[in-house]
Amino acid sequence: MSLATVSTSSSAADQSAAGTWQVPRFVRRLIVPVSLLVIWQVLASYGIINRRFSSSPVDIIAALWKLAVNGQLFDSLWISLVRAFLGLALGGSLGLLAGLVAGLSRLGEDALDSTIQAIRTLPFLGLVPLFILWFGLGETPRILLVALGTFFPIYLNVFKGIRGVEERLIELGRSYGLNRWELIRDIILPAALPNALVGLRYSLGIAWLVLVIAEQINATSGLGWLIIKASELAQTSVIMMVLAVYALIGILADAIVRLIETRALRWQRSFQGA
Amino acid sequence: MPNLASSGVALRNVSRTFGTRRVLSDIDLEIGEGEFLVIVGASGCGKSTLLKIIAGLDRGAEGEIRIEENRSIVFQDSRLLPWKLVWENVVLGLRGNRAELRRRALAALDEVNLLARADAWPLTLSGGEAQRVAIARALVRTPKLLLLDEPFAALDALTRLKMQQQVAALVEQHRLTTLFVTHDVDEALLLADRILLVEAGRIARTFDVGLNRPRNRADAGFISLRRELLEGLGVSEEDGFAAAAQPPKQSRQTRPLEVAVAAE
Numbered sequence: 001m002s003l004a005t006v007s008t009s010s011s012a013a014d015q016s017a018a019g020t021w022q023v024p025r026f027v028r029r030l031i032v033p034v035s036l037l038v039i040w041q042v043l044a045s046y047g048i049i050n051r052r053f054s055s056s057p058v059d060i061i062a063a064l065w066k067l068a069v070n071g072q073l074f075d076s077l078w079i080s081l082v083r084a085f086l087g088l089a090l091g092g093s094l095g096l097l098a099g100l101v102a103g104l105s106r107l108g109e110d111a112l113d114s115t116i117q118a119i120r121t122l123p124f125l126g127l128v129p130l131f132i133l134w135f136g137l138g139e140t141p142r143i144l145l146v147a148l149g150t151f152f153p154i155y156l157n158v159f160k161g162i163r164g165v166e167e168r169l170i171e172l173g174r175s176y177g178l179n180r181w182e183l184i185r186d187i188i189l190p191a192a193l194p195n196a197l198v199g200l201r202y203s204l205g206i207a208w209l210v211l212v213i214a215e216q217i218n219a220t221s222g223l224g225w226l227i228i229k230a231s232e233l234a235q236t237s238v239i240m241m242v243l244a245v246y247a248l249i250g251i252l253a254d255a256i257v258r259l260i261e262t263r264a265l266r267w268q269r270s271f272q273g274a
Numbered sequence: 275m276p277n278l279a280s281s282g283v284a285l286r287n288v289s290r291t292f293g294t295r296r297v298l299s300d301i302d303l304e305i306g307e308g309e310f311l312v313i314v315g316a317s318g319c320g321k322s323t324l325l326k327i328i329a330g331l332d333r334g335a336e337g338e339i340r341i342e343e344n345r346s347i348v349f350q351d352s353r354l355l356p357w358k359l360v361w362e363n364v365v366l367g368l369r370g371n372r373a374e375l376r377r378r379a380l381a382a383l384d385e386v387n388l389l390a391r392a393d394a395w396p397l398t399l400s401g402g403e404a405q406r407v408a409i410a411r412a413l414v415r416t417p418k419l420l421l422l423d424e425p426f427a428a429l430d431a432l433t434r435l436k437m438q439q440q441v442a443a444l445v446e447q448h449r450l451t452t453l454f455v456t457h458d459v460d461e462a463l464l465l466a467d468r469i470l471l472v473e474a475g476r477i478a479r480t481f482d483v484g485l486n487r488p489r490n491r492a493d494a495g496f497i498s499l500r501r502e503l504l505e506g507l508g509v510s511e512e513d514g515f516a517a518a519a520q521p522p523k524q525s526r527q528t529r530p531l532e533v534a535v536a537a538e
Contacts (some may be wrong), residue, residue: 171356173367267358
């Protein structure tokens with residue numbers, strides 16, 4: 001027992017001391033997903049699983065290639081990104097504005113908060129038929145739907161961030177002669193920024209999610225439309241390819257916000273994880 | 275007596291109640307120009323409330339209150355804004371050209387020997403460094419009145435000793451009228467021209483500290499004043515209970531008044 005312990009620990013020490021070749025971490029992390037893809041491909045190639053239902057990695061890459069070459073993929077991706085951006089810009093800035101008004105003044109909170117909380121409880125995707133009724137079949141209902149979805153996370157987090165500012169820092173500002181505007185600019189807004197950025201991250205995810213739904217309704221362009229068209233033609237590989245593109249864009253968007261966070265919050269020395 | 279006409283602080287018959295609880299009653303207090311006044315008392319005696327009133331942070335008191343407008347305060351926690359660089363914290367609330375503000379901040383940081391950390395983020399400072407930045411922030415606006423609310427209570431004993439010397443030197447150099455609140459009797463004796471002992475919301479006793487500076491803890495006058503002060507606070511150094519509650523050296527250096535509370 002004790003011998004075994006000694007021998008394993010000494011061999012581990014030998015390995016690191018001699019600089020033995022070790023599998024890099026990113027390779028270790030790739031092992032499981034790559035194996036799954038290989039198994040999937042093998043099962044599909046031997047007809048063990050039905051390619052009509054589940055496609056296969058090779059088919060998906062072929063679909064990606066085909067749509068990339070004929071330009072459909074990038075046209076759709078572009079129009080989806082524009083919709084997401086416009087919706088997020090509208091919903092995000094209104095959410096920021098409402099969060100500031102409600103956060104900074106009691107009167108603003110009384111005027112806005114209960115109404116916003118009430119609307120928030122509506123499952124907003126259920127509003128799709130109404131939005132089409134109200135705003136027609138053009139771009140407007142889609143962008144407004146994204147705006148509605150992205151409004152709440154930003155509003156809630158900005159409000160919470162402002163209300164979470166420590167009283168002792170406000171007291172400091174007052175005793176050092178800051179006027180109301182300086183108090184907001186130098187203390188309240190920077191203190192609320194981490195929360196606001198969390199709201200932005202949620203909003204980005206939601207914007208993308210809303211688009212999947214909004215573009216499948218009566219659209220003639222965008223990634224969601226690509227899925228609908230593929231499903232009519234039973235092109236499983238195209239559907240899966242578009243889903244992969246959605247995921248990829250989602251990861252990219254999140255990375256961008258994280259980059260903004262590390263830049264804007266570089267003063268933080270918070271727990272980095274163990 | 276200090277020159278009351280030019281004094282920065284005058285309170286007459288000041289009281290403060292929170293609901294039905296009377297925290298301060300009938301406080302008469304004047305600080306002479308250039309005087310270093312220390313308020314000593316046990317936790318909960320009302321000394322911090324008194325400082326808040328003088329700092330203008332508590333406007334709910336009754337009585338006649340006249341306080342110098344040109345004042346700055348150092349809190350127990352340094353209260354640096356973590357999103358501003360050290361030098362930006364120093365000039366918080368000051369208006370003017372950025373280069374000029376930076377120059378002033380650097381000069382103030384130099385006075386507390388922290389020039390090297392001017393461009394650091396506050397969260398990377400130690401407790402003592404952060405408190406020195408807070409002192410630089412108070413001094414940079416050349417106040418007539420400096421208020422300190424237990425500024426060294428959260429620091430370790432060694433850092434506290436250094437900070438006490440530094441504050442004594444700075445106050446002397448700038449000829450500041452200073453009001454210092456503490457529960458540390460030794461700290462009070464090292465710094466004060468006059469000590470007010472606050473007990474249950476009243477000024478119980480006044481001690482004029484006529485000792486030469488820099489002060490020496492081993493000095494006979496220091497020791498006898500210290501005993502008097504502790505007795506005023508209800509702590510006897512020969513008190514077996516207090517000695518048992520905490521090792522004597524420890525209690526002498528850190529929080530003697532809390533031993534008193536525990537003993538009661």
